[in-house]
Amino acid sequence: MSARLIALGIAFVALVSVPYWMPGDYYINVASQILFYAIFALGLNVLVGYAGLVSLGHAGLFGIAAYATAYMLQIGYGHSAAIVVALLVGIASMAVFAVLSLRSTGIGFIMITLALGEILWGLAYRWISLTGGDNGINVRLRPAPFGFSLTSPNTFYYTTLVIFLLSVAAMTVFVRSPFGASLMGTRDQPRRMNALGYHVWMIRFYACLVSGLLTAVSGILFVYYTQFISPQTLALTSSAEVLLMVISGGAGTLFGPMVGAALVVVVKTVVSGYIERWNFLLGAIFVAIVILMPEGLVPGSARLWRLAWRKMNASAKVPAPEGKP
Amino acid sequence: MSALTVTGLCKAFGGLRVTSNVDLNVEPGERRLIIGPNGAGKTTLFNLITGEISPDKGSIHLFGQDITKTPSRRRPHLGMARTYQIITLFARDTIIHNVSLALLGLSPARWNPLIDIKHQGHLIEHGRAALERVGLAHIAERPLAQTSYGERRRVEIAMALAQNPKLLLLDEPFAGLSIDERADVKQLLLAIPRDVTIVMIEHNMDVALEFAERITLLHFGEVILEGTRAEVVADPRTREVYLGH
Amino acid sequence: MNFWLVLTVNSVTFGGLLFLLSAGFSLIFGLMRIPNLTHGSLFMLGAYVGATFVVGLLGFQLNFWLAAILATLAVAAFGALAERLLLRRLPGDQLAQVLVTLGLSFMAADFCLLVWGGDPLNVATPAGLGGFVRVGPVAFPMYRLAIIVIATVVALGLWLLLDRTRLGAMIRAGVDDPDMARVVGIRVSQLFTIVFALGAGLAAFAGIIGGPILSVYPGLDQDMLPLALVVVILGGSGSLLGSFVGSIIIGFIYNFGQALLPELAYFVLFMPMLLVLLLRPQGLFGRHVP
Numbered sequence: 001m002s003a004r005l006i007a008l009g010i011a012f013v014a015l016v017s018v019p020y021w022m023p024g025d026y027y028i029n030v031a032s033q034i035l036f037y038a039i040f041a042l043g044l045n046v047l048v049g050y051a052g053l054v055s056l057g058h059a060g061l062f063g064i065a066a067y068a069t070a071y072m073l074q075i076g077y078g079h080s081a082a083i084v085v086a087l088l089v090g091i092a093s094m095a096v097f098a099v100l101s102l103r104s105t106g107i108g109f110i111m112i113t114l115a116l117g118e119i120l121w122g123l124a125y126r127w128i129s130l131t132g133g134d135n136g137i138n139v140r141l142r143p144a145p146f147g148f149s150l151t152s153p154n155t156f157y158y159t160t161l162v163i164f165l166l167s168v169a170a171m172t173v174f175v176r177s178p179f180g181a182s183l184m185g186t187r188d189q190p191r192r193m194n195a196l197g198y199h200v201w202m203i204r205f206y207a208c209l210v211s212g213l214l215t216a217v218s219g220i221l222f223v224y225y226t227q228f229i230s231p232q233t234l235a236l237t238s239s240a241e242v243l244l245m246v247i248s249g250g251a252g253t254l255f256g257p258m259v260g261a262a263l264v265v266v267v268k269t270v271v272s273g274y275i276e277r278w279n280f281l282l283g284a285i286f287v288a289i290v291i292l293m294p295e296g297l298v299p300g301s302a303r304l305w306r307l308a309w310r311k312m313n314a315s316a317k318v319p320a321p322e323g324k325p
Numbered sequence: 326m327s328a329l330t331v332t333g334l335c336k337a338f339g340g341l342r343v344t345s346n347v348d349l350n351v352e353p354g355e356r357r358l359i360i361g362p363n364g365a366g367k368t369t370l371f372n373l374i375t376g377e378i379s380p381d382k383g384s385i386h387l388f389g390q391d392i393t394k395t396p397s398r399r400r401p402h403l404g405m406a407r408t409y410q411i412i413t414l415f416a417r418d419t420i421i422h423n424v425s426l427a428l429l430g431l432s433p434a435r436w437n438p439l440i441d442i443k444h445q446g447h448l449i450e451h452g453r454a455a456l457e458r459v460g461l462a463h464i465a466e467r468p469l470a471q472t473s474y475g476e477r478r479r480v481e482i483a484m485a486l487a488q489n490p491k492l493l494l495l496d497e498p499f500a501g502l503s504i505d506e507r508a509d510v511k512q513l514l515l516a517i518p519r520d521v522t523i524v525m526i527e528h529n530m531d532v533a534l535e536f537a538e539r540i541t542l543l544h545f546g547e548v549i550l551e552g553t554r555a556e557v558v559a560d561p562r563t564r565e566v567y568l569g570h
Numbered sequence: 571m572n573f574w575l576v577l578t579v580n581s582v583t584f585g586g587l588l589f590l591l592s593a594g595f596s597l598i599f600g601l602m603r604i605p606n607l608t609h610g611s612l613f614m615l616g617a618y619v620g621a622t623f624v625v626g627l628l629g630f631q632l633n634f635w636l637a638a639i640l641a642t643l644a645v646a647a648f649g650a651l652a653e654r655l656l657l658r659r660l661p662g663d664q665l666a667q668v669l670v671t672l673g674l675s676f677m678a679a680d681f682c683l684l685v686w687g688g689d690p691l692n693v694a695t696p697a698g699l700g701g702f703v704r705v706g707p708v709a710f711p712m713y714r715l716a717i718i719v720i721a722t723v724v725a726l727g728l729w730l731l732l733d734r735t736r737l738g739a740m741i742r743a744g745v746d747d748p749d750m751a752r753v754v755g756i757r758v759s760q761l762f763t764i765v766f767a768l769g770a771g772l773a774a775f776a777g778i779i780g781g782p783i784l785s786v787y788p789g790l791d792q793d794m795l796p797l798a799l800v801v802v803i804l805g806g807s808g809s810l811l812g813s814f815v816g817s818i819i820i821g822f823i824y825n826f827g828q829a830l831l832p833e834l835a836y837f838v839l840f841m842p843m844l845l846v847l848l849l850r851p852q853g854l855f856g857r858h859v860p
Contacts, residue, residue: 054665103848107664108859111605111803115843118796122836129833178429178445179438185426188415195375195409196430196488197401210438236792240672247669277684283676290669291659 015161019154028153029225034265035157035164036221041245041257042171043214048243049252050180051207052187053101053109056239057117058215061097063234064120065090065219070137070229071130079143087216093120094212098205105190117239124231136230139223150224160221167214171254174210183207184252244282248289250296259298326389328353328492328522334373334383336546343369344380345546351492351539353388354519358537358554359526362567366546367526368410371494375407376400388491402431404491408481410500410526414469420480421465424452427484455487456480459513475506482513486521493517495525499532507532534558542566575708577825583714585821586721587783590776591794592801593728593813594769600745600808600857601765604664607671608652609773610795611678616645616774617786618682621691624781634696642775649770653763661759675791683788693781713782720779724772728810741765745808745857773798797824800843806856815854 014021022028040062047053068089072082101112124131131137142150150156174180185193186200194200223229232238245264250256264282272278293300331349335342343366351357359367372378374385376397384393387403395403415423425442428451429435442448456462459479469477478498485493498514499507511532517523527533540557542550544566550557557563591613598606623637632640652674660666695713702709732738743751744761752758777786777794784790797820805816820839827838851859 100844100848104851107603107605107668108847108851110665110668111799112844112847114796114799115803115840115847119837119840119844122840123834126835126837127833173441174438176441176443177438178432178434178440178442179436181422181426181442182429182435185415188417189413191377192409192413192415193426193430194398195377195401195407196427196484197398198430198435199398206436236796237676240676243669243672277680280677280680280684283673283678283680286673286676287656287670290666290673291656294666 015165018157018161025153028157030265030269032153032157032160032225033269034262035160036218036225037242037245037265038258038261039164039167039214039221040218040242041249041261042167043211043218044242045246045251045257046171046174046183046207046211046214048246049250049256050175050183050187051204053105053204054243055101055113056110056236056243057097057113057115057120058211058242059236059238060117060120060234061090061093061212061215062219062222062238062242063124063229063231064093065216066223066229066233067124067131067137069220069223070139073139073141074137083143083220086220087213090216090219091209091212094208094215095205097212098208102201102204102208114236114239117234117236121231121234121236124234131231134231136228139227139229142224142227156225160225163217163221167217168254168258175254179203179206187252241282244286248286248297250298250300253296253298256296256298260296263297326353327351327386328355328388329374329524330384330386331370331374332384332386334370334385335381336369336373336378337381343546344373347383347543347546347548349541349548351522351524353491353522355522356536356538357522357524358533358540359524359543360528360530360533360540361543361549364545365543367543368496369546370543371407371496371526374494375405401488401490404489405494406485406488406490406492407494408478408485408496408498410497412474412477412481414477414480414484416470417468419466419468420456420461420472420476421449421452423469423480424455424484424487425449427487428452428455431488451487455483458486458516459483460509473506475502475509478502478506478510479513482510486517490521493521493523495523495527497526497528499527499529511536572708576710577829578822579710579714581822581825582818583717583783583821584825585818586718587776587780588797588801588821589721589814589817590724590779591773592798592805592817593725593810594772595798596802596805596807596809596813597741597745597765598769599802601741601748602657602664602667602762604667604671605799605802606766606769607668607795608674608678609671609769609798610791610793611675611682612645612649612770612773613777613780613794613798614682614786614791615648615678615777616641617693617777617781617784617790618686618691619644619774620778621693621781621786622686624693624778625691634694638775638778641778642771645774646767646771650763650767652770653766657766658759658762675795679788679791686786688788690785690787691781692785693778695782717779717783724775725810725814732810737764796840800839802853803843804846804853806853808857809853809855812853812855 018031019028022031044055044058047055065086068086069082072085097113097116100116101109104112125133142156144150148155150159182198182203186198186203190200241264245260246257247260248263249258249260267278267282271281275281289296327350329349329351331347334344334347336344347370359370361367369378373380376395380393384391386392387405390403392400392403415426425448428448453462453465456465459482461476461479461483469480472480482498498510502510514536525533525536534554537554539552540554541548542557542563549566550560550562595606595609598604620637620641623632623640624634656670657667660670699713699716701712703712703715732742740751740756740761743754743756744758748758801813801816801820804819805812823842824839827835831838846853
């Protein structure tokens, strides 16, 4: 157990000191991206990992929060108003998604969420009077809470880090709570849960709202980071990418989505500098993980590590000499 | 007031009538056995009573209360518990966690997203007590995946009893058990106090008959016969239903 | 008046193309119970490969129809390979199979970018069909009418396959009840490979046939996949008639929607799909619920 705490401690120190050891602004920005995409992945993981419901429409919810922020700023509101409205719009949209998609589970749920995501994408793309269509909406300024400007990569990184750590803490509490246990119960045996007195639909609905909140938060961070939002962010490929993050890292674990987010972001930003066809790489990694290590990289590596450890210990044991006490 | 009264219950799937005008009246504290050949509609009857499927016609009363329209998730809160033919427990979790889920099902705490489930002392206490009743407290921390079929059946019964039911529905509790395991479960069931009414579906006659006070014989979804154990065993219609002559 | 007539013919043409695209998707969904998220990529692959054959490969320029057939066979082979090597390793795990098709679509899209670059490819209308057919005051492009004919012929061919051949009977049995089919001795896993290859081939064929109208460009897969999805959800998985009727309906909704309600075009397109999923999940003629 203490080995785990030490590892966590090291990770925490590393995260907090990023601006000091990262070689340049570009990499600090990559770190920021990893963090808010990790929040997005944590949000999707609530459904995919803990509720057992795979959504292929989450980019729509991510995007609608981003668009709400950008639009509010565009028509003249301040940052606080924009953020509040974006959070409300994000959660309300998730509620609508939930009411429509929770009529189904499994493949049906995937298809309804896919359709809903496509509808939001289509509206972003075609409702030009509202969204500017393909031209998107620009966000001129990042907020300056309490006078701290978030324009520099460092300050933006630290703000994102704080929100990330809060999200992780919230998720940790959530997973260990009775509601978390109820949710995971509905994932594993929905019929039994119903027979034990649980309201399976309502549990899933609340889980969707939690997922929606995290998704909206990450969408807002995203739009302040890129200072731009366009329909591409809501496309099916974007929903597929965040799903990739969750599944490659390990659905239903706390660290899996974070590792998955880091993997995808690093491939998209850093690796893409060296390998032009990084989408192919991403797809190949995904297929490999689904077939060879379906539980994801985090649980999978832990399992391999334990196997290796056991093998090492087994071969190190010296057989007892016969007959001697 | 009877514990369970079913009146004129009917259910059809397409053209197939699986439950035809079933009347059932179980007194508080009674031990009722429901028998019948395969396909007689016994499990369907249970599913109707628990509310997992809704009847086309008829009514169900639990201790005087009309629960025909009550959603199935509410019925455990009214004192109804049930076990299944095929054991579907939470294989990823420990035995004690399985029982905790049963305990939480009736508690408002199940909606709480803030407290730590492992720090709920009274939950753990009650869970251990429930496991004591079925003789599994010594392996409470064992993952369910590492238990035997007989042990899982006992976990399931522990979960049902943990909810302090007034009516316990057991669907073939002895199915798939070895002789020793059957003896264990039998002892367990015999030890259940009379403030719990028990209705059991069972094929395994030697164990079940010992347990039953009154028996209801079902065939093609209809009640063919009902009476005391002696009456039903002696009745020629019982032989006819099972052996065809 | 002309406007509506042209829009109508375009709708039927597009419907024909959609049928070629979605018939395969419907069979795969009906038999294997998975929405094949690689389907758009297979359409695009067929278009690219076919276009390459038409434009000229190693100095050989192929007849359009020959190129179409070759492209169809090539992509069908690819589909068979993908099913045998990847999907078959996940028997019964539909969710995992859907994820694999998703990953494959990423790989296929980037592969096309690698080989053919980012510029759109124009595919010339095949010889003899470049002209117009006059009906009264209106002139219809001959190729568009040709597509309608081709789609109808393929539809008939598929119907004959499913209704009159032993293979078709096995496929229908597998769609209705795969477990029962296995019990009766049908090699369902072999059927999976055949149907997946058939679906891939049909999608590829649709891609190259549609080339002269839609041209071939990166992102074509993302444009076509949702349409296949909508058609099959509306028409019902595993039903040829459903694909046919669904394609025509969506062809009309798509074209009329773009023309009359451009801002809500996609909304209008996906609403029927959503409504069907919510109210009648098996679709108009479907065999089972997704």
